[in-house]
Amino acid sequence: MSAPRRPLPGWAEIAVLPLVNIALAFVTVGVIVRIIGVDPLHALRLLVVGALGSSESIGYTLYYTTNFIFTGLAVAVAFHGGLFNIGGEGQAYIGGLGCGLAILALDRVLPAWAMIPLAIVAAALFGAAWAAVPAWLQAWRGSHIVITTIMFNFLASALMVYLMVNVLIAPGSMTPQSRPFTAAGKLPSMHELLAGLGIQVAPSALNLSIVLAVLCCVGVWVFLWHTPWGYALRTMGHNPDAAIYAGTNLRNMTMLAMCLSGGLAGFVGVNELMGVHQRIVLDFPAGYGFAGIAVALMGRSHPLGIALAALLFGALQQGGAELAFEVPAINREMVVVIQGLVILFSGALVNLPRPWLQWLLALVPSRKGQGP
Amino acid sequence: MSATPAIELSGIHKSFGNVHAVRGVSLRVEQAAVTGIVGENGAGKSTLMSILYGLYHADAGEIRIGGQAVRMDSPHAAIARGIGMVHQHFMLVDTFTVLENVVLGAEGGALLAGGLATARAELARLAREYGLAVDPDARIADLSVGEQQRVEILKVLYRGARILILDEPSAVLTPQETDQLFRILGTLGERGVTIVLITHKLREIMAVTDHVYVMRQGEIVADRATAETSAEELAELMVGRKVRLQLDKASATAGGEVLLKAEHLGLVDRRGVRLLDDVGLEVRGGEIVGIAGVSGNGQTELLQVLSGIRAPTGGTLTVCGRRIDARHPCDPAEMRGLGVAHVPEDRLRQGMVAAFRAAETSILGYQEEPPFCRNYLLDGPAVGAHCASLMERFDVRPRAPALRSSSFSGGNQQKLVLAREMAREPRVLLVGQPTRGVDIGAIEFIHRELVRSRDKGCAVLVVSVELDEILSLADRILVMFAGRIVGEVAAGRADERTLGLMMAGASA
Numbered sequence: 001m002s003a004p005r006r007p008l009p010g011w012a013e014i015a016v017l018p019l020v021n022i023a024l025a026f027v028t029v030g031v032i033v034r035i036i037g038v039d040p041l042h043a044l045r046l047l048v049v050g051a052l053g054s055s056e057s058i059g060y061t062l063y064y065t066t067n068f069i070f071t072g073l074a075v076a077v078a079f080h081g082g083l084f085n086i087g088g089e090g091q092a093y094i095g096g097l098g099c100g101l102a103i104l105a106l107d108r109v110l111p112a113w114a115m116i117p118l119a120i121v122a123a124a125l126f127g128a129a130w131a132a133v134p135a136w137l138q139a140w141r142g143s144h145i146v147i148t149t150i151m152f153n154f155l156a157s158a159l160m161v162y163l164m165v166n167v168l169i170a171p172g173s174m175t176p177q178s179r180p181f182t183a184a185g186k187l188p189s190m191h192e193l194l195a196g197l198g199i200q201v202a203p204s205a206l207n208l209s210i211v212l213a214v215l216c217c218v219g220v221w222v223f224l225w226h227t228p229w230g231y232a233l234r235t236m237g238h239n240p241d242a243a244i245y246a247g248t249n250l251r252n253m254t255m256l257a258m259c260l261s262g263g264l265a266g267f268v269g270v271n272e273l274m275g276v277h278q279r280i281v282l283d284f285p286a287g288y289g290f291a292g293i294a295v296a297l298m299g300r301s302h303p304l305g306i307a308l309a310a311l312l313f314g315a316l317q318q319g320g321a322e323l324a325f326e327v328p329a330i331n332r333e334m335v336v337v338i339q340g341l342v343i344l345f346s347g348a349l350v351n352l353p354r355p356w357l358q359w360l361l362a363l364v365p366s367r368k369g370q371g372p
Numbered sequence: 373m374s375a376t377p378a379i380e381l382s383g384i385h386k387s388f389g390n391v392h393a394v395r396g397v398s399l400r401v402e403q404a405a406v407t408g409i410v411g412e413n414g415a416g417k418s419t420l421m422s423i424l425y426g427l428y429h430a431d432a433g434e435i436r437i438g439g440q441a442v443r444m445d446s447p448h449a450a451i452a453r454g455i456g457m458v459h460q461h462f463m464l465v466d467t468f469t470v471l472e473n474v475v476l477g478a479e480g481g482a483l484l485a486g487g488l489a490t491a492r493a494e495l496a497r498l499a500r501e502y503g504l505a506v507d508p509d510a511r512i513a514d515l516s517v518g519e520q521q522r523v524e525i526l527k528v529l530y531r532g533a534r535i536l537i538l539d540e541p542s543a544v545l546t547p548q549e550t551d552q553l554f555r556i557l558g559t560l561g562e563r564g565v566t567i568v569l570i571t572h573k574l575r576e577i578m579a580v581t582d583h584v585y586v587m588r589q590g591e592i593v594a595d596r597a598t599a600e601t602s603a604e605e606l607a608e609l610m611v612g613r614k615v616r617l618q619l620d621k622a623s624a625t626a627g628g629e630v631l632l633k634a635e636h637l638g639l640v641d642r643r644g645v646r647l648l649d650d651v652g653l654e655v656r657g658g659e660i661v662g663i664a665g666v667s668g669n670g671q672t673e674l675l676q677v678l679s680g681i682r683a684p685t686g687g688t689l690t691v692c693g694r695r696i697d698a699r700h701p702c703d704p705a706e707m708r709g710l711g712v713a714h715v716p717e718d719r720l721r722q723g724m725v726a727a728f729r730a731a732e733t734s735i736l737g738y739q740e741e742p743p744f745c746r747n748y749l750l751d752g753p754a755v756g757a758h759c760a761s762l763m764e765r766f767d768v769r770p771r772a773p774a775l776r777s778s779s780f781s782g783g784n785q786q787k788l789v790l791a792r793e794m795a796r797e798p799r800v801l802l803v804g805q806p807t808r809g810v811d812i813g814a815i816e817f818i819h820r821e822l823v824r825s826r827d828k829g830c831a832v833l834v835v836s837v838e839l840d841e842i843l844s845l846a847d848r849i850l851v852m853f854a855g856r857i858v859g860e861v862a863a864g865r866a867d868e869r870t871l872g873l874m875m876a877g878a879s880a
Contacts, residue, residue, distance in 0.1 A: 226750050228739040235736065238725045244681055245714070245722040246737035247705025 008358060014305075018298065018346060020353045022312070025345035029338050038329050050322025051315035057322065059190065059204025065307075065314030066206075066271045069213040071292025072310050073220050074265035076301040080224055081257035082237035087134060087149030088265040089289025090156030091127040095266020096273050097160065098126025100280035103185035103273075104168070104178060115184040120212065120270055127266020128259035130156060135258030139251035145258070153289070164282050178280040187274040207275035209267070216264060217303040223260075233257055265289060294343040297350070309346075316342060376439040378403040378535055378566040379424065384433035386419055393419045395590040397433070401535075406557060406567045408577040408598070411587035412610055412783065412811035417570045420587070421537050424568075425457045426450040437535075456533030458524045460540045464512045471495065471508040474527050491530070498529050503559045518549030525556070535566045542576055548666070554580045572610070572811050574603040586610055611813040621823045623847065628657030631692055631831040632678065632712075632800050638686030639673050639855075647673040649855040651687070655800070655831040660822065662846025662863075663835040666875050670855035671835045672717060675804050678833070679714035680707035692799055708737055710800075713793040717804030717835070723789040726778035730768075733777045734759035734792050766791035767817070783811045787818075794821055800831045807841060819845055839868055839875075851875055 008017065030040035051061050071088045078085035085091075102122035107115055134148035164176040171179075190206040224230035236243040236253050243250060272284040295313055299305030320335030345352070379401040386394040394416045401407045411417045422428045424435065426444035435442055437453045444450055450457075464473050475491045492508055499505050506515070506522050515523070521541065528536060538557075542550040557567055557580055569581060577584050578598065586594040586609040594609045632655040639648035648670050655661045665671055676682040677689065683701035692710045696702045704714070716722040724733040735744045735755055743754045759773035766787045768780070777785060786809055794801065806822065807815040822845060826832050836842050842849055849866050851859045851874040859874045 222749070226752070227748060228745045228750060231732065231735075231739045231750060234728075235725050238727045239721070241718075241722045242725050242736060245679075245704060245716055246739070247680070247703055247708060249703065 008354065008361070012357060012361065014300070017350070017354065017357060018309075020357065021298075021346040021350060022342065024349075024353065025342040028341050028345070032337065032341075033330070036329050036334075038327055043323060043327060043330065046323045046326050047316075047319035049319075050326070051319030054202065056202035056204050057318055059201065059206040061311070061314045061318040062190075062210055063205040063207070063271070063276075063314070064317040065310045066210045066213045067268050067288040068291060068295045068310035068313045069217060069307055070264055070267040070271070071288045072295030072299055072306040073216055073292075073303065074261045074263075074289075075292045075296035076299070076303070076306055077220060077224070077233075077264060078257050078261040079296060079301050080230075080237045081233045081253060082240065083135075083138075083254065083257055083261075084146050085131065085149055085258065085261045085265075086146055086293065087131060087152045087262070087289070088292045089285050089287070090149070090153035091130045091262040091265035092268035092285040092289050093153075093156040093160055094130040095123040095127030095262070096269025096280065096284055097163070098129075098266065099123035099269045100168075100178060100181075100273050101126075103181045104280070107182040107185040110184055112184045112186070116187060116274070119185060119274060120267070123266040123269045124263035125266075127269070128263040131258040131262025131265070132255060135255050139254040160282060164280065168280055170279075176282055177277075180279045181274070185274060186278055187270065189275065205276045207271065209271035209275050212267060212270065214307075216267065217307050220264075221303040229256065265292070291339075291343075294347045297347040298343075312342070313339070376403070377401055377436075378438060379568070380436040380439075381420075381424070382434045382436075384420065384423060384435075385431045386416075386423060386428060387431055393590050394423070394430075397587075397590070397592050399585050399592060399595070401566060401568055402583065403566050404561060404564045405582040406561050406569060406580050408569045408571065408581035408584040409587060410572060410574065410577050410584060410606060410610055412572060412813060415587040415610075416590040417587050418539060421457070421539060421568070421570055424450070425455060425537060451531055451533070454532060454534040455537065456528030456531060456535065457537045458521070458528060458539065458541060462520050462524055464520060464523060466513040467511065469509050469511055470506050470515075470523050470526075473512060473523055474508075474530050476527075478531060494530060495526065498526055502529065502556065502563060502565075504529075504556060516549070518545055518552060521545065521549075521553065522556070525560075529565075534564070535568070536560065537568045537570070539570045540572070541569070542571065542573060550576070574606050574812070577606065578603055588612055607812050610811075622827075628659065628829060628831070630654050630690075631657050632833065633690040634678070634687065635690075636687035637674075637677065637684050637689060639677055639682065640685045647855050648677065648684070651855075651857055653850060653857060655833050657799070657829045657831050658826060659847045660826050660832040660834060660845055662842035662849045663833065663852055664837075664839060664842045664849055664871055664875060665852035666837065669852045669875075671837075671852055672804070673855070674852070675714070675717065675802055675835055678802055679712065679716075680704040704737065705740075711798050712800045712802065713796055713798035715790055715793045715801070715803040715806065717808070719786050719789040719809075720782070724777050724785060726776070728777050729774050730763075730777050730780065730788060731756045731759040731773035733788060734762055734773070736792065738792075738796070762788065762791040762795055765795065766821075767814075782809050783814055786810050787814060790818060790821070794825060797825075797828065798830060801825055801833070803832065803834045805836055805838075806834060806845075807836075807838065815841075839871060842871075843868070 033040045033043050050057055052058055071092065074088045074091065075085055099119040099122050102119045103115065106118065110118065130152060134145050134152055137143040137148050138145040168178045169176055187207045187209060191201045191203045193208065194201050224234060232243065232246070232248045233253055233256065235246060236248060236250055240250060268285055268288055273280060277284065291313060295306055295309045299309035316339050320338060324330055324332050324335050377400040382398045384394055384397045397420055409417050419428065423430045424444065426447045426449050429445060435444055442453060465476065471488060471491060474495060475487055495508050504522050504526055506519055506526065512520060512523065541553060545553060561567060571577060581598045584596050584598050584601065584606065585592050586606060588610060634651050634653050637648055637651040640646050651674065653661065663671055663674065673682065677684050680702045681704055683698060685698050687697065689696040691707065691712060694702065694710055724736065735758065738744060739750065744751060744758065756773045760771065762768065763771045763773065768784050768787045768791065780788065803822065806818050810818060822832055822834065834842065834845055843866060847863050849861045849863060849871065850857050851871060853875060861871065
């Protein structure tokens with residue numbers, strides 16, 4: 001047992017600690033990059049330029065960020081209710097299915113202004129439904145949500161393969177993908193929208209979904225901290241006994257938390273299918289659901305923190321791709337290692353530098369009294 | 373007295389941020405004596421002992437153990453000097469046996485068997501010498517709270533402690549278990565163990581200590597030989613003003629409407645254990661009904677059923693005209709709607725959320741009601757203002773609605789929960805252990821507030837294991853034993869002996 005130290009002040013907890021974590025991750029990455037014979041500073045420069053160096057790269061960074069915001073918020077909402085939703089991946093997948101099905105059914109009938117909101121709602125509903133089953137199993141049958149949501153990722157994956165290969169595949173196609181959506185089912189891309197306003201930016205995958213992501217951040221913030229239901233949800237997460245005492249029905253609240261969580265994860269389908277692929281394809285969640293756990297952890301489950309963490313992850317995704325393209329010694333797998341290290345340091349080892357920081361701060365004489 | 377004291381502290385200072393928790397404390401603890409340290413919650417008692425035990429490092433001052441100046445930079449240093457601490461919350465592994473818990477951390481080798489055999493012999497010796505009999509092979513989970521505490525004491529003695537610090541040891545014990553603990557402390561003292569007892573219960577100080585120090589706001593304000601002081605004097609020193617230990621109140625205005633009525637109320641849990649059995653009671657507006665009983669005789673379950681946390685499995689309950697039974701349960705939110713307020717027994721676990729700001733805790737259970745919730749949104753300023761007014765009325769310190777609930781001292785957390793429930797002017801007020809964990813100045817205040825609620829026509833039901841409290845507060849007293857109401861006594865005709873007999877299950 002070591003002597004307890006004074007807790008970190010708020011600013012250090014929120015601003016300094018994550019930066020130190022990221023710095024540690026990058027130092028470790030630098031050592032590894034050095035070992036495989038690449039100049040770390042050169043690699044870092046390529047990474048940063050690749051992520052933020054041009055309007056095109058910024059566009060792609062923000063496009064990835066959009067996905068990370070959705071899944072990060074999904075994990076955070078459940079986490080505030082004391083529920084660990086590992087099923088973001090499957091909920092994103094099924095959310096995409098929902099939005100795709102809605103579009104395939106109606107895009108020849110409805111105009112874009114009606115089709116787009118309908119498809120977004122469908123994505124949320126399908127994602128929520130996929131999360132509702134594990135939620136129901138936990139609330140009424142006592143099955144642990146971590147186990148069931150993991151299993152539901154596999155179920156989602158298997159279901160999608162079956163549907164794409166046997167049911168939704170475009171007639172005559174050799175690849176398992178649906179027919180393309182019509183223009184009504186296309187979410188406007190950002191460079192088109194900005195061009196309409198007279199601002200010229202390079203084309204990228206960035207689309208209107210990022211606005212939805214920002215709205216979700218605000219919505220989650222309002223819900224959690226400014227509505228009685230968010231209050232009850234947080235009460236359940238911090239202290240279920242107090243929630244029962246307060247008259248909250250824990251079963252209903254578990255359902256609510258997981259449905260919101262699944263709905264948010266389902267929006268990944270909006271960004272990917274409506275924004276980019278323009279058809280239902282296989283494997284579009286590509287790990288965003290899992291990365292959402294790290295994003296939420298790093299963002300301290302707060303929408304603002306999640307937005308910032310998602311930006312970092314988006315930048316790493318885009319910059320990493322550029323880095324792999326430019327430097328032959330660094331391949332896709334190496335980029336995954338870099339992302340993994342950032343997750344490791346800012347997620348699992350988040351408390352590692354805390355004592356050092358406390359020690360450093362204690363050296364600074366404060367007018368409020370001597371440190372330990 | 374002997375020449376070298378066991379412990380000598382001089383000029384100890386300790387600050388946390390801008391809170392000066394311990395201010396220049398000096399004290400002597402004589403060898404083989406029981407020394408008490410009393411003070412209200414937040415007076416700095418626990419901080420001082422944590423410094424002595426090496427958990428905190430003092431900003432200034434000197435610690436001498438057996439005459440030698442020492443540096444206490446970790447509990448290891450304290451243990452090496454023969455200091456042992458028994459915490460208020462036990463540090464035991466529930467699924468391990470007594471023996472395994474005692475050797476935990478002092479196994480004495482890579483193979484357990486050898487260590488366990490020597491430990492068994494040593495345990496038997498300690499049990500003989502100090503009268504601390506516990507079955508070494510019993511699982512902790514199967515022991516009563518009092519026995520678990522004995523294991524904690526054994527653990528400390530096993531590590532060779534000659535100085536024992538006990539932090540609020542009776543907080544979790546029944547009165548009988550407390551008496552047993554005091555007998556053990558007496559024996560330990562006779563065998564040369566030095567004991568430091570931290571508490572805010574004056575009865576305990578008067579019963580077992582030889583010498584007592586009184587702390588207030590981080591300072592030692594008095595230092596008395598126990599034989600030469602009285603509970604009244606100590607109470608006054610602790611609070612810093614005169615305190616009336618006896619509550620004077622007008623007798624109840626009889627004849628109010630029956631607001632709470634239970635008939636043949638029963639509760640059977642999933643394993644088929646009968647927790648409440650044929651409970652019948654009535655509480656009228658304008659009276660305080662006290663439920664006495666040794667803890668664990670169904671009082672907790674009774675409060676759970678009356679407040680809607682658990683549905684009864686038999687019988688009926690009528691609350692403000694609404695009938696509730698097994699098939700028509702009523703959840704806590706509906707109960708609140710009927711005008712029932714509930715101050716839970718375990719306020720820290722049930723009544724608040726440690727991570728929430730005080731303002732958020734101050735609306736727990738009322739979050740969907742105006743003025744806190746308007747147009748589906750929480751009204752932050754209204755919640756803050758509500759919390760501030762509760763803090764003002766109930767003297768919660770510091771008056772900081774934005775502070776995390778866990779940053780308040782125990783007594784102030786309790787007051788905040790009490791304030792929340794009492795301020796709504798409920799028709800029925802259920803109160804579990806109204807003054808558990810609350811310091812003496814606040815007890816007086818809480819009792820007066822309960823009487824004031826009664827005088828406004830509220831039906832008050834108080835469950836308490838403190839017989840003194842029931843006797844001074846209640847207009848009618850019901851005694852619970854083994855899930856049943858075994859007797860009723862009007863307050864005027866009750867005395868501790870008859871109630872005690874009923875509480876023990878002997879028929880009245």
